Amino acid sequence: MDMHHARAVVTAALLALASPLAAQRPPLSAGARVYVRVDTSVVALLNVRVIDGTGAPARENQTVVVRDGNIAAVGPTASTPVPENAVRMDLAGKTVLPGLVMVHEHLFYPAGPGLYGNYTESFVRLYLAGGVTSMRTGGNMNGYAELNIKKAIDRGDKAGPWIDATAPYLNGPNTFSQMQTLRTPDEARRHVNFWADQGATSYKAYMQISRDVLRAGIDEAHKRGLKVTGHLCSVTYREAADVGIDNLEHGFLASTDFVTDKKPDECPGQGRGQQSVNALDPESPQAKALIAHLVQKKVAITSTMTVFETFTPGRPMPPGTDVLIPQLKETFDRQYSQVSRMAQSIYTTLLPRGMALERAFAKAGGLLIAGTDPTGGGGVIPGYSNQRTVELLVEGGFTPAEAIRVVTLNGATYLGRADRVGSIAVGKQADLMIVAGNPAERVSDIRNVELVFKQGIGYDPAKLIASVKGQVGLW
Numbered sequence: 038m039d040m041h042h043a044r045a046v047v048t049a050a051l052l053a054l055a056s057p058l059a060a061q062r063p064p065l066s067a068g069a070r071v072y073v074r075v076d077t078s079v080v081a082l083l084n085v086r087v088i089d090g091t092g093a094p095a096r097e098n099q100t101v102v103v104r105d106g107n108i109a110a111v112g113p114t115a116s117t118p119v120p121e122n123a124v125r126m127d128l129a130g131k132t133v134l135p136g137l138v139m140v141h142e143h144l145f146y147p148a149g150p151g152l153y154g155n156y157t158e159s160f161v162r163l164y165l166a167g168g169v170t171s172m173r174t175g176g177n178m179n180g181y182a183e184l185n186i187k188k189a190i191d192r193g194d195k196a197g198p199w200i201d202a203t204a205p206y207l208n209g210p211n212t213f214s215q216m217q218t219l220r221t222p223d224e225a226r227r228h229v230n231f232w233a234d235q236g237a238t239s240y241k242a243y244m245q246i247s248r249d250v251l252r253a254g255i256d257e258a259h260k261r262g263l264k265v266t267g268h269l270c271s272v273t274y275r276e277a278a279d280v281g282i283d284n285l286e287h288g289f290l291a292s293t294d295f296v297t298d299k300k301p302d303e304c305p306g307q308g309r310g311q312q313s314v315n316a317l318d319p320e321s322p323q324a325k326a327l328i329a330h331l332v333q334k335k336v337a338i339t340s341t342m343t344v345f346e347t348f349t350p351g352r353p354m355p356p357g358t359d360v361l362i363p364q365l366k367e368t369f370d371r372q373y374s375q376v377s378r379m380a381q382s383i384y385t386t387l388l389p390r391g392m393a394l395e396r397a398f399a400k401a402g403g404l405l406i407a408g409t410d411p412t413g414g415g416g417v418i419p420g421y422s423n424q425r426t427v428e429l430l431v432e433g434g435f436t437p438a439e440a441i442r443v444v445t446l447n448g449a450t451y452l453g454r455a456d457r458v459g460s461i462a463v464g465k466q467a468d469l470m471i472v473a474g475n476p477a478e479r480v481s482d483i484r485n486v487e488l489v490f491k492q493g494i495g496y497d498p499a500k501l502i503a504s505v506k507g508q509v510g511l512w
Protein backbone atom coordinates (compact mmCIF):
# COMPACT_ATOMS: atom_id res chain seq x y z
CA MET A 38 0.00 0.00 0.00
CA ASP A 39 1.56 3.34 -0.99
CA MET A 40 1.56 6.31 1.41
CA HIS A 41 -1.00 8.24 -0.53
CA HIS A 42 -3.45 5.37 -0.43
CA ALA A 43 -2.77 4.78 3.27
CA ARG A 44 -3.56 8.37 4.06
CA ALA A 45 -6.80 8.19 2.09
CA VAL A 46 -7.82 5.09 4.03
CA VAL A 47 -6.98 6.74 7.36
CA THR A 48 -8.90 9.89 6.39
CA ALA A 49 -11.92 7.83 5.43
CA ALA A 50 -11.73 5.94 8.72
CA LEU A 51 -11.49 9.19 10.70
CA LEU A 52 -14.44 10.65 8.86
CA ALA A 53 -16.47 7.55 9.58
CA LEU A 54 -15.57 7.86 13.26
CA ALA A 55 -16.11 11.58 13.39
CA SER A 56 -19.46 11.81 11.69
CA PRO A 57 -21.74 10.25 14.33
CA LEU A 58 -20.15 12.43 17.02
CA ALA A 59 -20.29 15.56 14.92
CA ALA A 60 -23.92 14.88 14.12
CA GLN A 61 -24.79 15.41 17.79
CA ARG A 62 -23.49 18.96 17.51
CA PRO A 63 -25.89 21.10 15.50
CA PRO A 64 -24.58 23.75 13.11
CA LEU A 65 -24.54 27.17 14.78
CA SER A 66 -26.62 30.01 13.41
CA ALA A 67 -24.93 33.23 12.30
CA GLY A 68 -26.34 34.89 15.42
CA ALA A 69 -24.70 32.36 17.74
CA ARG A 70 -21.48 32.30 15.74
CA VAL A 71 -20.80 35.94 16.63
CA TYR A 72 -19.66 34.77 20.09
CA VAL A 73 -17.41 31.95 18.90
CA ARG A 74 -13.63 32.30 19.10
CA VAL A 75 -12.52 28.69 18.49
CA ASP A 76 -14.28 26.37 16.09
CA THR A 77 -12.07 23.73 14.62
CA SER A 78 -12.29 19.98 14.77
CA VAL A 79 -9.07 19.33 16.73
CA VAL A 80 -7.75 21.60 19.50
CA ALA A 81 -4.86 20.88 21.86
CA LEU A 82 -4.72 22.75 25.17
CA LEU A 83 -1.05 22.69 26.16
CA ASN A 84 0.82 23.26 29.45
CA VAL A 85 -2.46 23.75 31.26
CA ARG A 86 -3.38 23.01 34.87
CA VAL A 87 -6.30 20.56 35.05
CA ILE A 88 -8.92 20.58 37.82
CA ASP A 89 -10.93 17.64 36.60
CA GLY A 90 -14.19 18.02 38.56
CA THR A 91 -13.86 14.79 40.54
CA GLY A 92 -12.45 16.53 43.62
CA ALA A 93 -8.94 15.26 42.82
CA PRO A 94 -6.06 17.71 43.30
CA ALA A 95 -5.07 19.95 40.39
CA ARG A 96 -2.57 18.46 37.91
CA GLU A 97 0.10 20.72 36.42
CA ASN A 98 1.53 20.83 32.87
CA GLN A 99 -1.18 18.83 31.16
CA THR A 100 -2.34 18.50 27.58
CA VAL A 101 -6.02 18.15 26.76
CA VAL A 102 -6.91 17.18 23.21
CA VAL A 103 -10.40 17.99 21.97
CA ARG A 104 -11.64 16.28 18.85
CA ASP A 105 -15.03 16.84 17.22
CA GLY A 106 -16.59 18.12 20.41
CA ASN A 107 -15.24 15.42 22.71
CA ILE A 108 -12.20 14.99 24.93
CA ALA A 109 -9.81 12.72 23.05
CA ALA A 110 -6.80 12.77 25.38
CA VAL A 111 -5.69 14.10 28.76
CA GLY A 112 -2.19 13.66 30.14
CA PRO A 113 1.18 15.23 30.93
CA THR A 114 2.29 17.60 28.17
CA ALA A 115 5.68 15.86 28.09
CA SER A 116 4.17 12.52 27.09
CA THR A 117 0.83 13.24 25.41
CA PRO A 118 0.99 13.27 21.61
CA VAL A 119 -0.64 16.20 19.85
CA PRO A 120 -2.35 15.37 16.54
CA GLU A 121 -0.66 17.01 13.57
CA ASN A 122 -3.76 18.88 12.49
CA ALA A 123 -4.53 20.29 15.95
CA VAL A 124 -4.86 23.99 16.66
CA ARG A 125 -2.42 24.42 19.55
CA MET A 126 -3.20 26.74 22.46
CA ASP A 127 -0.44 27.36 24.97
CA LEU A 128 -2.21 27.78 28.31
CA ALA A 129 0.74 28.09 30.69
CA GLY A 130 -0.45 29.82 33.89
CA LYS A 131 -4.03 28.92 33.17
CA THR A 132 -6.43 26.28 34.44
CA VAL A 133 -9.00 24.18 32.63
CA LEU A 134 -12.06 22.99 34.55
CA PRO A 135 -15.23 21.24 33.44
CA GLY A 136 -17.97 23.61 32.38
CA LEU A 137 -20.23 24.30 35.36
CA VAL A 138 -23.35 22.15 35.81
CA MET A 139 -25.70 24.11 38.04
CA VAL A 140 -29.19 23.31 39.13
CA HIS A 141 -31.03 26.28 40.59
CA GLU A 142 -30.86 28.74 37.75
CA HIS A 143 -33.60 30.97 36.45
CA LEU A 144 -34.46 32.76 33.24
CA PHE A 145 -36.31 35.49 35.12
CA TYR A 146 -35.35 38.20 37.57
CA PRO A 147 -37.32 39.82 40.40
CA ALA A 148 -37.57 43.03 38.39
CA GLY A 149 -40.02 44.42 40.88
CA PRO A 150 -42.31 42.92 43.48
CA GLY A 151 -43.92 39.85 41.96
CA LEU A 152 -42.95 40.56 38.36
CA TYR A 153 -40.50 37.82 37.44
CA GLY A 154 -40.45 38.69 33.75
CA ASN A 155 -38.87 36.75 30.98
CA TYR A 156 -35.10 37.42 30.63
CA THR A 157 -34.18 34.33 28.68
CA GLU A 158 -32.14 36.04 25.94
CA SER A 159 -29.70 37.94 28.14
CA PHE A 160 -29.51 35.32 30.88
CA VAL A 161 -28.43 32.39 28.71
CA ARG A 162 -25.53 34.46 27.34
CA LEU A 163 -24.46 35.48 30.85
CA TYR A 164 -24.60 31.91 32.08
CA LEU A 165 -22.44 30.68 29.21
CA ALA A 166 -20.01 33.58 29.70
CA GLY A 167 -19.67 32.62 33.35
CA GLY A 168 -18.63 29.08 32.48
CA VAL A 169 -22.02 27.38 32.82
CA THR A 170 -22.39 24.77 30.07
CA SER A 171 -25.29 22.80 31.62
CA MET A 172 -28.02 24.01 33.91
CA ARG A 173 -31.39 23.15 35.29
CA THR A 174 -33.85 25.96 35.71
CA GLY A 175 -35.16 25.67 39.25
CA GLY A 176 -38.68 26.81 38.51
CA ASN A 177 -40.37 28.32 35.47
CA MET A 178 -42.48 31.50 35.66
CA ASN A 179 -42.89 32.06 31.93
CA GLY A 180 -44.24 28.82 30.54
CA TYR A 181 -43.18 28.37 26.95
CA ALA A 182 -40.37 30.94 27.01
CA GLU A 183 -38.04 28.62 28.92
CA LEU A 184 -38.90 25.58 26.85
CA ASN A 185 -38.48 27.49 23.60
CA ILE A 186 -35.06 28.89 24.39
CA LYS A 187 -33.89 25.44 25.49
CA LYS A 188 -34.96 24.10 22.11
CA ALA A 189 -33.38 27.05 20.26
CA ILE A 190 -30.04 26.41 22.00
CA ASP A 191 -30.26 22.68 21.23
CA ARG A 192 -30.84 23.50 17.54
CA GLY A 193 -27.80 25.81 17.48
CA ASP A 194 -29.92 28.91 16.88
CA LYS A 195 -28.69 30.60 20.06
CA ALA A 196 -25.57 30.57 22.19
CA GLY A 197 -26.21 29.24 25.69
CA PRO A 198 -25.84 26.31 28.05
CA TRP A 199 -27.63 22.98 27.68
CA ILE A 200 -30.82 23.40 29.73
CA ASP A 201 -32.90 21.00 31.79
CA ALA A 202 -36.03 23.12 31.51
CA THR A 203 -38.47 22.94 34.41
CA ALA A 204 -42.19 23.05 33.90
CA PRO A 205 -44.24 25.81 35.53
CA TYR A 206 -44.27 25.25 39.30
CA LEU A 207 -46.25 22.58 41.08
CA ASN A 208 -47.98 24.53 43.83
CA GLY A 209 -51.14 24.77 45.89
CA PRO A 210 -53.12 28.01 46.43
CA ASN A 211 -50.70 30.95 46.09
CA THR A 212 -50.47 34.63 45.21
CA PHE A 213 -48.07 34.54 42.25
CA SER A 214 -49.67 35.76 39.03
CA GLN A 215 -47.69 33.23 36.95
CA MET A 216 -48.38 30.14 39.07
CA GLN A 217 -50.99 27.48 38.68
CA THR A 218 -53.02 26.37 41.71
CA LEU A 219 -53.17 22.60 41.98
CA ARG A 220 -55.87 21.49 44.40
CA THR A 221 -56.12 17.76 43.73
CA PRO A 222 -53.77 14.89 42.91
CA ASP A 223 -55.54 14.56 39.59
CA GLU A 224 -54.76 18.17 38.69
CA ALA A 225 -51.12 17.55 39.55
CA ARG A 226 -51.01 14.51 37.26
CA ARG A 227 -52.53 16.48 34.39
CA HIS A 228 -50.09 19.37 34.93
CA VAL A 229 -47.10 17.02 34.89
CA ASN A 230 -48.19 15.26 31.73
CA PHE A 231 -49.20 18.41 29.90
CA TRP A 232 -45.82 20.08 30.46
CA ALA A 233 -43.83 16.94 29.76
CA ASP A 234 -45.65 16.81 26.42
CA GLN A 235 -44.55 20.41 25.76
CA GLY A 236 -40.91 19.51 26.39
CA ALA A 237 -40.35 20.22 30.08
CA THR A 238 -37.74 17.86 31.51
CA SER A 239 -38.09 18.44 35.25
CA TYR A 240 -40.40 19.88 37.90
CA LYS A 241 -40.23 22.06 40.95
CA ALA A 242 -42.75 21.93 43.76
CA TYR A 243 -43.32 25.09 45.75
CA MET A 244 -44.17 26.34 49.21
CA GLN A 245 -47.95 25.85 49.38
CA ILE A 246 -48.28 22.36 47.91
CA SER A 247 -50.07 19.64 49.91
CA ARG A 248 -48.58 16.22 50.55
CA ASP A 249 -51.17 14.46 48.37
CA VAL A 250 -50.68 16.78 45.42
CA LEU A 251 -46.91 16.52 45.77
CA ARG A 252 -47.03 12.72 45.92
CA ALA A 253 -49.15 12.57 42.76
CA GLY A 254 -46.88 15.00 40.91
CA ILE A 255 -43.76 13.02 41.84
CA ASP A 256 -45.40 9.74 40.95
CA GLU A 257 -46.46 11.01 37.52
CA ALA A 258 -43.08 12.63 36.80
CA HIS A 259 -41.26 9.43 37.72
CA LYS A 260 -43.47 7.45 35.34
CA ARG A 261 -42.06 9.64 32.59
CA GLY A 262 -38.48 9.30 33.83
CA LEU A 263 -38.37 12.90 35.07
CA LYS A 264 -37.27 14.30 38.43
CA VAL A 265 -38.90 16.64 40.93
CA THR A 266 -37.26 19.12 43.22
CA GLY A 267 -38.90 21.39 45.78
CA HIS A 268 -38.63 24.68 47.56
CA LEU A 269 -40.99 23.54 50.27
CA CYS A 270 -42.68 24.92 53.33
CA SER A 271 -46.14 23.30 53.72
CA VAL A 272 -44.45 19.88 53.35
CA THR A 273 -41.42 19.04 55.49
CA TYR A 274 -38.18 17.63 54.09
CA ARG A 275 -38.85 14.30 55.79
CA GLU A 276 -42.38 14.09 54.37
CA ALA A 277 -41.14 14.99 50.89
CA ALA A 278 -38.40 12.35 51.09
CA ASP A 279 -41.01 9.81 52.09
CA VAL A 280 -43.12 10.51 48.99
CA GLY A 281 -40.08 10.18 46.74
CA ILE A 282 -38.88 13.71 45.99
CA ASP A 283 -35.51 13.72 44.21
CA ASN A 284 -34.04 16.99 45.42
CA LEU A 285 -34.64 19.82 47.90
CA GLU A 286 -33.68 23.44 47.24
CA HIS A 287 -31.97 26.07 49.40
CA GLY A 288 -29.93 23.73 51.54
CA PHE A 289 -31.73 23.38 54.85
CA LEU A 290 -33.04 26.93 54.85
CA ALA A 291 -36.47 25.95 53.50
CA SER A 292 -36.95 23.13 56.00
CA THR A 293 -39.96 23.35 58.32
CA ASP A 294 -39.16 20.01 59.96
CA PHE A 295 -38.10 21.72 63.18
CA VAL A 296 -41.07 24.07 63.61
CA THR A 297 -42.58 22.67 66.82
CA ASP A 298 -46.25 23.46 66.16
CA LYS A 299 -46.14 22.76 62.40
CA LYS A 300 -49.57 21.69 61.05
CA PRO A 301 -49.68 19.18 58.20
CA ASP A 302 -49.99 20.72 54.72
CA GLU A 303 -49.68 24.26 56.08
CA CYS A 304 -46.77 26.59 55.53
CA PRO A 305 -45.97 28.21 58.90
CA GLY A 306 -44.07 30.93 57.00
CA GLN A 307 -40.56 30.82 55.64
CA GLY A 308 -39.41 32.93 58.58
CA ARG A 309 -40.63 30.45 61.18
CA GLY A 310 -38.83 27.64 59.41
CA GLN A 311 -35.63 29.66 59.22
CA GLN A 312 -35.79 30.57 62.93
CA SER A 313 -36.01 26.89 63.78
CA VAL A 314 -33.08 26.03 61.50
CA ASN A 315 -31.08 28.93 62.92
CA ALA A 316 -31.42 27.30 66.34
CA LEU A 317 -30.43 23.87 65.05
CA ASP A 318 -27.04 22.45 65.96
CA PRO A 319 -25.76 20.42 62.96
CA GLU A 320 -24.30 17.93 65.46
CA SER A 321 -27.62 17.48 67.30
CA PRO A 322 -29.46 14.12 67.09
CA GLN A 323 -32.42 15.83 65.32
CA ALA A 324 -30.23 17.32 62.60
CA LYS A 325 -28.29 14.09 62.19
CA ALA A 326 -31.50 12.06 61.95
CA LEU A 327 -32.94 14.24 59.17
CA ILE A 328 -29.65 14.21 57.27
CA ALA A 329 -29.40 10.42 57.59
CA HIS A 330 -32.98 10.06 56.35
CA LEU A 331 -32.34 12.24 53.28
CA VAL A 332 -29.15 10.37 52.48
CA GLN A 333 -30.90 7.02 52.85
CA LYS A 334 -33.75 8.14 50.55
CA LYS A 335 -31.16 9.48 48.06
CA VAL A 336 -32.53 13.01 48.12
CA ALA A 337 -30.04 15.54 46.75
CA ILE A 338 -29.71 18.95 48.42
CA THR A 339 -29.12 22.13 46.44
CA SER A 340 -26.99 24.85 47.99
CA THR A 341 -28.10 28.37 46.94
CA MET A 342 -25.95 30.55 49.16
CA THR A 343 -25.64 33.40 46.64
CA VAL A 344 -29.26 34.47 47.10
CA PHE A 345 -29.06 34.27 50.89
CA GLU A 346 -25.86 36.28 50.85
CA THR A 347 -27.78 39.23 49.37
CA PHE A 348 -29.97 39.29 52.52
CA THR A 349 -26.99 39.23 54.88
CA PRO A 350 -25.46 42.43 56.30
CA GLY A 351 -21.74 42.96 55.96
CA ARG A 352 -21.25 40.92 52.81
CA PRO A 353 -19.48 42.21 49.70
CA MET A 354 -21.46 43.72 46.83
CA PRO A 355 -22.29 40.76 44.57
CA PRO A 356 -20.43 40.67 41.26
CA GLY A 357 -21.89 41.59 37.91
CA THR A 358 -24.63 44.10 38.76
CA ASP A 359 -23.30 46.47 36.11
CA VAL A 360 -24.92 44.32 33.42
CA LEU A 361 -28.32 45.55 34.65
CA ILE A 362 -30.25 48.46 33.17
CA PRO A 363 -29.85 51.54 35.41
CA GLN A 364 -33.29 51.18 37.01
CA LEU A 365 -32.61 47.61 38.13
CA LYS A 366 -29.10 48.43 39.26
CA GLU A 367 -30.44 51.32 41.38
CA THR A 368 -33.13 49.07 42.86
CA PHE A 369 -30.55 46.57 43.95
CA ASP A 370 -28.08 49.19 45.16
CA ARG A 371 -30.85 50.54 47.41
CA GLN A 372 -31.57 47.09 48.80
CA TYR A 373 -27.87 46.46 49.33
CA SER A 374 -27.46 49.61 51.39
CA GLN A 375 -30.64 48.86 53.37
CA VAL A 376 -29.32 45.40 54.21
CA SER A 377 -25.92 46.85 55.09
CA ARG A 378 -27.51 49.28 57.55
CA MET A 379 -29.56 46.63 59.38
CA ALA A 380 -28.55 46.47 63.03
CA GLN A 381 -29.68 42.85 63.24
CA SER A 382 -30.50 40.11 60.79
CA ILE A 383 -31.17 36.43 61.23
CA TYR A 384 -28.93 35.79 58.20
CA THR A 385 -25.85 36.84 60.15
CA THR A 386 -26.06 33.49 61.93
CA LEU A 387 -28.31 31.62 59.48
CA LEU A 388 -25.87 31.90 56.56
CA PRO A 389 -23.01 30.10 58.39
CA ARG A 390 -25.52 27.72 60.00
CA GLY A 391 -26.84 26.79 56.58
CA MET A 392 -23.31 26.24 55.29
CA ALA A 393 -22.51 23.97 58.25
CA LEU A 394 -25.64 21.88 57.63
CA GLU A 395 -24.79 21.45 53.95
CA ARG A 396 -21.27 20.40 54.85
CA ALA A 397 -22.67 17.88 57.36
CA PHE A 398 -25.01 16.52 54.67
CA ALA A 399 -22.14 16.09 52.20
CA LYS A 400 -19.94 14.49 54.89
CA ALA A 401 -22.74 12.03 55.65
CA GLY A 402 -22.65 10.88 52.02
CA GLY A 403 -25.42 13.09 50.61
CA LEU A 404 -25.28 14.42 47.06
CA LEU A 405 -24.78 18.17 47.44
CA ILE A 406 -25.38 20.16 44.25
CA ALA A 407 -25.56 23.91 43.77
CA GLY A 408 -27.26 26.77 42.02
CA THR A 409 -27.46 30.53 42.29
CA ASP A 410 -31.20 31.34 42.41
CA PRO A 411 -31.30 34.77 40.76
CA THR A 412 -34.38 35.88 42.70
CA GLY A 413 -34.76 37.35 46.20
CA GLY A 414 -34.42 41.10 45.94
CA GLY A 415 -32.09 40.97 42.94
CA GLY A 416 -28.32 41.16 42.76
CA VAL A 417 -27.81 37.48 41.94
CA ILE A 418 -26.48 37.85 38.41
CA PRO A 419 -26.28 34.80 36.12
CA GLY A 420 -22.74 33.69 35.36
CA TYR A 421 -21.09 35.93 37.93
CA SER A 422 -23.06 34.37 40.78
CA ASN A 423 -22.20 30.86 39.58
CA GLN A 424 -18.55 31.70 40.20
CA ARG A 425 -19.46 33.29 43.55
CA THR A 426 -21.17 30.01 44.51
CA VAL A 427 -17.80 28.25 44.38
CA GLU A 428 -16.27 30.88 46.66
CA LEU A 429 -19.13 30.46 49.14
CA LEU A 430 -18.76 26.67 49.18
CA VAL A 431 -15.10 27.18 50.06
CA GLU A 432 -16.13 29.62 52.79
CA GLY A 433 -18.41 26.84 54.05
CA GLY A 434 -15.47 24.49 54.53
CA PHE A 435 -15.01 22.66 51.23
CA THR A 436 -11.61 22.64 49.55
CA PRO A 437 -11.62 24.40 46.16
CA ALA A 438 -11.42 21.02 44.38
CA GLU A 439 -14.37 19.70 46.42
CA ALA A 440 -16.36 22.89 45.80
CA ILE A 441 -15.69 22.59 42.07
CA ARG A 442 -16.92 19.02 42.16
CA VAL A 443 -20.21 20.20 43.71
CA VAL A 444 -20.79 22.55 40.75
CA THR A 445 -19.60 20.12 38.06
CA LEU A 446 -19.63 16.34 38.53
CA ASN A 447 -22.24 16.37 41.29
CA GLY A 448 -24.62 18.43 39.17
CA ALA A 449 -24.06 16.12 36.20
CA THR A 450 -24.62 13.09 38.42
CA TYR A 451 -27.95 14.45 39.63
CA LEU A 452 -29.03 15.24 36.07
CA GLY A 453 -28.14 11.72 34.94
CA ARG A 454 -25.53 13.09 32.50
CA ALA A 455 -22.30 12.19 34.27
CA ASP A 456 -21.40 9.84 31.41
CA ARG A 457 -21.25 12.88 29.09
CA VAL A 458 -20.35 15.96 31.15
CA GLY A 459 -19.21 17.14 34.60
CA SER A 460 -15.58 16.07 34.59
CA ILE A 461 -12.53 16.16 32.35
CA ALA A 462 -12.12 12.62 31.10
CA VAL A 463 -11.43 10.94 27.78
CA GLY A 464 -14.65 10.29 25.87
CA LYS A 465 -16.69 12.97 27.60
CA GLN A 466 -18.06 16.00 25.86
CA ALA A 467 -15.62 18.91 25.67
CA ASP A 468 -17.56 21.26 27.96
CA LEU A 469 -14.71 23.19 29.54
CA MET A 470 -13.88 26.54 31.05
CA ILE A 471 -10.44 28.11 30.93
CA VAL A 472 -9.51 30.56 33.64
CA ALA A 473 -6.37 32.62 34.23
CA GLY A 474 -4.61 31.65 37.44
CA ASN A 475 -5.17 28.75 39.81
CA PRO A 476 -8.56 28.38 41.54
CA ALA A 477 -7.21 25.41 43.51
CA GLU A 478 -4.95 27.84 45.39
CA ARG A 479 -6.93 31.05 45.12
CA VAL A 480 -10.57 30.26 44.55
CA SER A 481 -11.43 33.76 43.30
CA ASP A 482 -9.40 32.99 40.17
CA ILE A 483 -12.52 31.17 39.03
CA ARG A 484 -13.80 34.63 38.08
CA ASN A 485 -11.10 35.01 35.40
CA VAL A 486 -12.92 33.10 32.68
CA GLU A 487 -11.15 33.50 29.33
CA LEU A 488 -12.83 30.91 27.14
CA VAL A 489 -15.76 28.53 27.50
CA PHE A 490 -15.99 25.38 25.39
CA LYS A 491 -19.34 23.77 24.83
CA GLN A 492 -19.16 20.58 22.77
CA GLY A 493 -15.70 21.66 21.67
CA ILE A 494 -16.74 25.09 20.42
CA GLY A 495 -14.94 27.90 22.23
CA TYR A 496 -17.11 30.90 23.16
CA ASP A 497 -15.68 34.28 24.06
CA PRO A 498 -17.05 35.39 27.47
CA ALA A 499 -16.13 39.03 26.89
CA LYS A 500 -18.20 39.15 23.70
CA LEU A 501 -21.15 37.44 25.34
CA ILE A 502 -21.11 39.90 28.24
CA ALA A 503 -20.59 42.95 26.01
CA SER A 504 -23.70 41.95 24.04
CA VAL A 505 -25.94 42.36 27.10
CA LYS A 506 -24.08 44.89 29.26
CA GLY A 507 -26.36 47.60 30.63
CA GLN A 508 -29.34 45.92 28.97
CA VAL A 509 -30.29 43.15 31.38
CA GLY A 510 -33.83 44.02 32.29
CA LEU A 511 -34.95 44.71 28.73
CA TRP A 512 -34.87 41.16 27.33
Ligand SMILES: [Zn+2]
Pocket residue numbers: 141143175176410411412
Ligand atom coordinates in the same frame (compact mmCIF):
# COMPACT_ATOMS: atom_id res chain seq x y z
ZN1 LIG B 1 -35.53 29.77 42.77
